[in-house]
Amino acid sequence: MTAFTFGWKTSKSDASARMWVLVSAIAIILTMTLGATGWSGDYGPRTEPVSLDNYDQVIYVTAGSSAGQKADGSETAPFGSITQALSSAKPSSDKRVAILVAMGTYTEETLQMEGGIDLFGGYSTKDWKRDIDANKTVLNGDHKRRVLLGADDSRLDGFTIVGGRTDGFGGGLLCESASPEITNNVFRDNGTTRPSDFNTAHTIHQEGNGGGAIALMGSSPVIRGNLFSGNHTEVGNGGALLCLSLSSPRVEKNLFVGNISGTKDEQTRSSNGGAIGCSDYSDPRIDGNVLVENYASGRGDAGGIYLEYHCDARIARNLLTRNTSDDDGAAIYVMKGSHPTIAFNTIVGNAQGGKGGSTIRLSKVGSADLNGNRIIGNHSSGFVAVDAWAVTTNNVFAFNKGGAIVDSRGELVCTNDTICDQPETGVSVEQGSVYLTNAIVAGNGGMGVNVQSGNIAFFNCLIEGGLFQHQEAGGEIEVNGEISGYLRGRENFDGDADFESDSWEGTAKTLSYNSDRFMTVLELDGNQTPPDNAIGRALRLGESWGIVSDLNGKKLSLWGDFTDEVDASKSPIGLFIPSSYRLTADSPCVDKGKGLGAPLHDFDSEARPVHRVSKGSVDVGADEFLAK
Numbered sequence: 001m002t003a004f005t006f007g008w009k010t011s012k013s014d015a016s017a018r019m020w021v022l023v024s025a026i027a028i029i030l031t032m033t034l035g036a037t038g039w040s041g042d043y044g045p046r047t048e049p050v051s052l053d054n055y056d057q058v059i060y061v062t063a064g065s066s067a068g069q070k071a072d073g074s075e076t077a078p079f080g081s082i083t084q085a086l087s088s089a090k091p092s093s094d095k096r097v098a099i100l101v102a103m104g105t106y107t108e109e110t111l112q113m114e115g116g117i118d119l120f121g122g123y124s125t126k127d128w129k130r131d132i133d134a135n136k137t138v139l140n141g142d143h144k145r146r147v148l149l150g151a152d153d154s155r156l157d158g159f160t161i162v163g164g165r166t167d168g169f170g171g172g173l174l175c176e177s178a179s180p181e182i183t184n185n186v187f188r189d190n191g192t193t194r195p196s197d198f199n200t201a202h203t204i205h206q207e208g209n210g211g212g213a214i215a216l217m218g219s220s221p222v223i224r225g226n227l228f229s230g231n232h233t234e235v236g237n238g239g240a241l242l243c244l245s246l247s248s249p250r251v252e253k254n255l256f257v258g259n260i261s262g263t264k265d266e267q268t269r270s271s272n273g274g275a276i277g278c279s280d281y282s283d284p285r286i287d288g289n290v291l292v293e294n295y296a297s298g299r300g301d302a303g304g305i306y307l308e309y310h311c312d313a314r315i316a317r318n319l320l321t322r323n324t325s326d327d328d329g330a331a332i333y334v335m336k337g338s339h340p341t342i343a344f345n346t347i348v349g350n351a352q353g354g355k356g357g358s359t360i361r362l363s364k365v366g367s368a369d370l371n372g373n374r375i376i377g378n379h380s381s382g383f384v385a386v387d388a389w390a391v392t393t394n395n396v397f398a399f400n401k402g403g404a405i406v407d408s409r410g411e412l413v414c415t416n417d418t419i420c421d422q423p424e425t426g427v428s429v430e431q432g433s434v435y436l437t438n439a440i441v442a443g444n445g446g447m448g449v450n451v452q453s454g455n456i457a458f459f460n461c462l463i464e465g466g467l468f469q470h471q472e473a474g475g476e477i478e479v480n481g482e483i484s485g486y487l488r489g490r491e492n493f494d495g496d497a498d499f500e501s502d503s504w505e506g507t508a509k510t511l512s513y514n515s516d517r518f519m520t521v522l523e524l525d526g527n528q529t530p531p532d533n534a535i536g537r538a539l540r541l542g543e544s545w546g547i548v549s550d551l552n553g554k555k556l557s558l559w560g561d562f563t564d565e566v567d568a569s570k571s572p573i574g575l576f577i578p579s580s581y582r583l584t585a586d587s588p589c590v591d592k593g594k595g596l597g598a599p600l601h602d603f604d605s606e607a608r609p610v611h612r613v614s615k616g617s618v619d620v621g622a623d624e625f626l627a628k
Contacts, residue, residue, distance in 0.1 A: 043290050044227045044255040045184040047132045048157070050120050056095040059085045062125050063104030075128060082119070082139075083108050091116025100128065101159070103135035107142050113151040113180055121158035121185075132158040132184060141165055141172070141190065150175035150182075150221065157183045161213070164190035169242065170215030171231065179221045179249075186227045187213035187240065194234035194264045206270045208236030210277055212259060216247040224252045228275070229518075234264035237277030237306060239294060247282040256291045256304075257518045262326075265298020272296055272333065273306030274323060281310045288317045292518060292559045296325040301361070302333035303350060313340040319536070320345060321547045322560040325352040329361035330380060334388075336364050344372040344603075348538040349545035349560075351379035357402045362388035362410070370395055372603040372622070375404075376538040376578065377545030382422075385410035385432075392417055394603040394622045396581050399423070399538075399545070403446070407432045407454070414439060416599055418581045418622040420497070425450045433487075436461055438593040440497050440621040449479075458489030460594040462620055466494040491594070497621065498587040503579045504531055507572035508541075511562065519549050519557040525572055530556055533580075540576040542566045548577070583625040590625050593618035 052058050059073040065080035072079075079085045082101060089097040096116050102123045113119070121137030122130050141147040141164035148161065150173060164172040172190035173182070192209035199206060212231035214223070215238070228240035236242070239259035243249060262271025274294035278284055291304045300306075303323030307313055320331045330350035334340060342360065350359050357380035362368055370392040375382040381402035383392070389411040396418045397404030404419040405412070408430040416438040419426040425446035427434065433455040441448040442464035449456065449468035456468070463479045473483050479492040508522035522541070524530075531537075534548045539558060544565045546558035556575075566573060582604075583589055595611035595618050602608060602624035609616035619625055 042253055042288070043225075044253075045132060045158070045186060045225055047122060047130055048184060050098065050100075050130065052098060054096065055098040055118075057090060057097040059089060059097065059099045060102070060128070061085045061099060062102040063106055078102070081108055082106055082111055086111065086114060086117065089114065089117050101137050102128070103137055105138040105140050107140045110146050110149060111139070112149045113154045113156065113178075115151050115153040118155040119157070119159070121160075130158070136160055138162055146170060146172070146174060147190070148173040150178040150180045150219065152178050152180065155181040155183065156185060157181070158185065160186040160188060161190060162186075162188045164213075165193065166209070167193045167196065168209055169217070169236075169244075170211045170213075172213040173215075174211075175214070175216045175219040175221055177218045179219050181222045182214070182224070182226060183222070184225045186229070187231055188227075189230045191232045192234065192236055198235055200266045202266060202268060204269045206235070206268055208233060208265070208270050210236035210238045210244070211242030212238065212261070213240045215242045216244060216249060216282075218245045218247060220248040220250075222250045222252070223254060224250070226254045228254060228256045228259055230258050232260040232263050233271055235262060235268070235270050235298070237261060237272045237279065239274045239296075241276045242273075243276070243278040243282035243284050243311075245280050245282070247284065249284050251276070251284055251286045252288050254289045255518070256289065256294055259294045261296050262298030262300045265300065267299045269299045269301070269327060271298040271300040272302050272308075274300070274303040274325065275305065277302075277306045278311040278313060279307075279309050283312045284314075286313060286315045286318060290319045290559060291323060292319070292321050293561065294323045296327070299326045301325055301327050302329040302331070303352070304331040305333075307332075307334045307338040307340055307366070308336045309338065310336070311338040311340065313338075314343070315340055315345060316343045318345045319547050319559065320347045321349050323350045328352060328358050328363070330359050330378065332360045334360075334362045334366035334368050336366060339367045339369075341369045341371070342373060343370070344605075345374075346536060346538070346547055347373060347375045348377050348547050349379070357381050358384035358406070359400065360384070362386070362390060364388070369393075371599065372605070374538065374603075375400065377540060381406045384408070385412055391415070393599040394601070396420075396603065396622050397422065397426075398578055398581070399540070403428055403444070405434070406430065407434050413437075415597060416593065416602070416618070416620070416622055419448075420444065420581065421578070422446075427456075428452075429454045429456055435459075436489075438598055438618065438620045440589060442497055455487045457487040458492045460491045460592060460620060461489070462495060462497055462589055462592075463492055464494060466492070493588065493592070495588040497589055498584050499579045500582045500584055501579075502531060502582070504534070504575075504577040506530065506575045508556070508575055509571045509573075511566055511568040511573060513561045513563045514557070517557075518561070519559060520546070520562040522556045522558070522573070522575070524554050524556060531577065534577060537577055537580070540578075542573060581621070582623045583619060583621065585625060585627065587619075587625065589620035591617040591619060593620045
């Protein structure tokens with residue numbers, strides 16, 4: 001199996017290497033401090049004001065309070081434990097309770113949240129002012145117990161939940177038919193243990209204990225602005241978060257970094273979703289998060305997000321970078337009747353060790369709608385469908401090793417995609433059918449389109465060279481016309497797509513890792529000026545790929561730790577931001593598309609002409625050119 005090194009981890013098949021992965025991750029995480037407002041972009045915990053006017057009862061808690069028997073939960077005589085505060089709280093249908101918890105470490109029995117009661121951490125013991133970064137409020141499971149049980153109509157905000165352990169689901173927090181608000185917390189080093197009856201004799205696809213930090217069962221909480229770092233399952237799905245049994249949470253603006261599924265999985269493929277695992281009719285909305293350097297071990301699938309058994313998630317506007325799976329789907333894996341919408345994500349520099357070679361993989365009757373994604377610089381094929389079907393629109397596939405799209409016994413309808421600059425073939429059809437409309441296929445290292453067996457149809461596409469390869473039909477064939485027994489195409493053309501010249505090349509003279517912010521910081525050479533819109537774009541650093549997280553004067557930062565991959569002593573370090581693949585006014589792709597069936601918007605959410613309503617024609621590719 002190929003070994004991939006992504007800074008803090010190495011994916012290998014032997015048990016000792018997997019244990020090294022866990023130990024290394026935890027060692028880094030235990031030295032971290034989190035800046036409450038230091039993030040580039042709107043991710044992770046931050047101090048939010050709490051209006052006490054909204055509460056009928058306010059209870060104060062200070063770890064090790066000296067009030068003793070005089071403690072009444074007041075500001076001057078606070079309780080010494082959260083358990084005491086919960087016992088004294090008296091919520092009702094029209095009265096809410098706020099429990100304000102001062103800085104310190106609270107090692108208590110598993111806390112049961114209650115409806116009508118909101119828990120807020122991050123308060124000073126001196127003046128009860130709130131700052132969740134300066135006044136860390138730690139709920140510690142002491143590696144012996146689950147930390148919390150959720151409840152409806154309740155909130156958990158501003159805590160560090162650490163050291164949760166359970167021989168079940170949800171090491172930090174379990175929500176069973178309970179949907180609290182979970183906001184602005186740090187979930188660190190929580191985990192679930194391997195089931196006692198687990199068969200270690202390489203019996204595959206067993207049920208494990210999932211949700212290293214949080215497990216949801218029939219629950220739909222709001223999970224917003226949290227940091228999930230260094231959580232794990234020994235065997236089970238969802239290194240950080242597991243959604244089961246009709247759970248439909250809103251997972252927004254969180255940072256998932258260095259979570260692992262399957263640290264003690266004996267290669268049984270029972271530990272999927274290094275960051276997030278979803279199963280059994282769960283439909284989460286996963287929107288605007290960062291997933292970086294998460295890992296599915298034990299021959300698990302999906303370093304980032306895993307969906308099985310009829311999960312129709314919405315996965316939108318996320319950054320997925322440098323995630324790794326031992327088997328398939330480095331970033332996302334979809335199977336067994338699941339049908340997510342995967343839209344407007346940036347998916348860069350992910351890697352996997354299995355034979356399938358996929359960044360996003362659909363198989364076993366999985367399906368998906370992919371719209372407006374930038375899938376760039378991954379270590380395997382951008383999108384693979386095996387016994388599956390999908391609609392892809394407005395996506396950019398570029399610089400993916402192994403090609404952009406691979407169809408194996410699938411049915412794909414691909415409209416207005418831009419497929420450029422793969423080092424190998426752009427579109428590969430091993431079996432199945434692909435319908436390519438309004439697509440740009442150019443600049444790929446191999447043949448633009450290669451069909452081993454199956455059908456392909458082209459309509460209004462720019463196909464570089466005007467040819468494609470069809471093994472069964474006799475080799476190189478023109479893209480326009482018909483072949484007996486096979487579909488082909490019409491209105492296709494050759495030419496230079498003429499994209500905007502907005503790529504950038506530069507050099508850096510130093511490189512260092514900021515473990516507080518999970519970013520590699522580059523000091524640029526000379527008077528170089530990266531583009532103003534560099535944040536959120538893909539960048540190649542040496543031979544590695546990442547996503548720009550911050551730009552501040554002479555310093556440019558990327559999500560993740562590159563220090564083990566790039567030799568900082570060999571200065572200068574080459575940098576490259578590829579084109580945005582937007583069209584110019586002179587592009588032959590402008591107004592050359594087929595309007596019927598085209599998406600209503602492009603990859604920037606800009607409107608395309610509506611078929612037979614607007615007088616205009618749609619453009620070819622993911623971008624709709626609009627004159628400024």
